[in-house]
Amino acid sequence: MTLSVSLSHSFGGFRLEAAFEAPPGVTALFGRSGSGKTTVVNAVAGLLRPHRGRVAVQGEVLADTEAGVWLPPHRRRIGYVFQDARLFPHLTVRQNLTYGRWLAGLRDGAEIGRIVEMLGIGPLLSRRPGALSGGERQRVALGRAILSGPRMLLMDEPLAALDDARKAEILPYLERLRDEVGLPILYVSHALAEVARLATTVVLLEAGRVTAAGPVAEVLSDPGAAQGLAPREAGAVLLARIEAQEEDGLTRLATGAGPVWLPRVAGAPGRALRLRILAQDVMLALEVPQGISALNHLPAVVEELREDDGPSALVRLRAGEEALLARITRRSARAMELRPGLRLHAVLKAVSVAQENAGG
Template sequence: MMLKLAIRHEFPGFALDAGFEAPPGVTALFGKSGSGKTTIVNAVAGLMRPDQGRIEVDGLILSDSASGRFLPPHRRGVGYVFQEGRLFPHLTVRQNLLYGRWFARMKDGARFSRIVDLLGIGDLLARRPGALSGGEKQRVALGRAILSNPRLLLMDEPLAALDEARKAEILPYLERLRDETGLPILYVSHSAAEVARLATTIVLIEAGRVLAAGPAATILSDPATAPVLGLREAGAILSARIEAQEEDGLTRLATGAGPVWLSRITAAEGSHLRLRILAQDVMLALQRPSGISALNVLPVTVRDVTPGEGGVLVRLEAGDEVILARITARSTAGLGLAPGMRVYAVLKAVSVAPGSIGTGGP
């Protein structure tokens, strides 16, 4: 299912002019507060009518200024999860969930049970929202939105109101939702860490304009997007598979860049996960280093070298993957780095987000 959007809208002191396509998976709208992310999502939901443009989901036209077509929200088949759960306080969790199912005129008990199990809210069904934590409320809100049987799920910074502990609680459920339901998701965030963990596609937005859009791995490892993401958050995403649990307590992972070893990951061999390598956690060497504690040293080829504020970003080809390193201008000159050079990337740290299995990086 594909979302196609091209809209323009004028507010006092602000103009939105955005266009992009969102394929299946999690498409993250990333940008600073006030950049226009929520306005875009509200336009898709039908909560605001753009001055100009067209919004289409899998051939269904939601809004088209040229023809005057504008489907009201209840006919769009779109689920919406806000920053706060917005649950009905007088209803139990079960009743809140059944409201979503009733709205979809759906009587599929097996699907209800599946969503309850997926989100881990079976023990909450008899409670009322006032007795739930922030993370529990958001899981229930997710369940209600999914049970409305939407063709598209909109999530407007659903973790913004949660503390770090509650975010850590709910992120695995969002990953399961992404991986197990096949539901297209438009996800608004200004947290690069969330986006790197969840997104399959990223749309960067600044001052009402789309700066870049594409696969998450491509956008996150592109030096041109680093100023928007923040230099501390620039990096790469690698797809990995657990290849072996070794006797000394390490897990060996197979990646397109080569083998990577991490502290023991509790998951079965063959499990797939996502590795995130921040550019600031990559060192470069002209020869394979010896006598160091770092286990993860990958042969790479320099693709390009981009000077910038706070250092130099070096994009590296590692097999069929791309890794980004941030080093000083002095180190760049000392190594004589140039496109096409063969060097070694030393990974100081690697974070893991599978269906979130943990972190490590010996």
């Protein structure tokens, strides 16, 4: 299901001029606070009427200011999960889950059971929201949105109010939602680790403008797009598969760039996951590395070199079927005579493949 968005809106000195196409899967709107992410989502939901714009889902026009089309929120069949769960405090978890379903005229009990099992909220059904943790409340909010029978989901920073432990608890459920439910999702976040782990497509917003959009692995490894990110955020995403759990406590992963070893990652051989490789954690070597402690080094070819205004340079590499991004000093780039087509080796520091940067 494709989402097509073209919006023009201004308020309080801020101007939004954004247009993008979101294919099936999880499309992440990423940008700093105040970049316009929530404005876009509210316009898609029908909670904000833009001065000019058009919103269509799989060819059906939800809003078109020029044609005078404006479907109210309750007719758009869109589920919305907010930063705070917004559950009804006087209803039990079961009643919260079925409320939206009842409004939509849906009665399939089997579907309720499937979503309850997927989100792991069966033991919570008789409780009220006040007796739940933050992560549990967000899982219930997810279930309520899904069970209302939407054509797509909007999620506006659903993890922002949670601490790290609760985020780690809920991320696997979001991955299951992406992989098993099949609903298209527009996901707002200012946390690039979430985007890298969950998204299939990313739209970068800055000061109300779209600066880049496309498949997450392609955009995040683009030096031009990376220059708009904080230095510690730039990096690439690799698709990986567990090959073996080895006797010394390491997990061997197969990637399109070559084998990678991590400290033990839970899962049986065959489990798919993603690795986020930060640009600052990639070193470059002109010869095959020898006598070093780093286990992970991959043959690569320089595709692009872009120097910034400071002392750094971003290098896009092609390693097998995958793209990597390395941040090195301009002095090193010149000393190594880096240029497109040069063959070398990318050395991944241990922290770049730590378990917090691996996700399914």
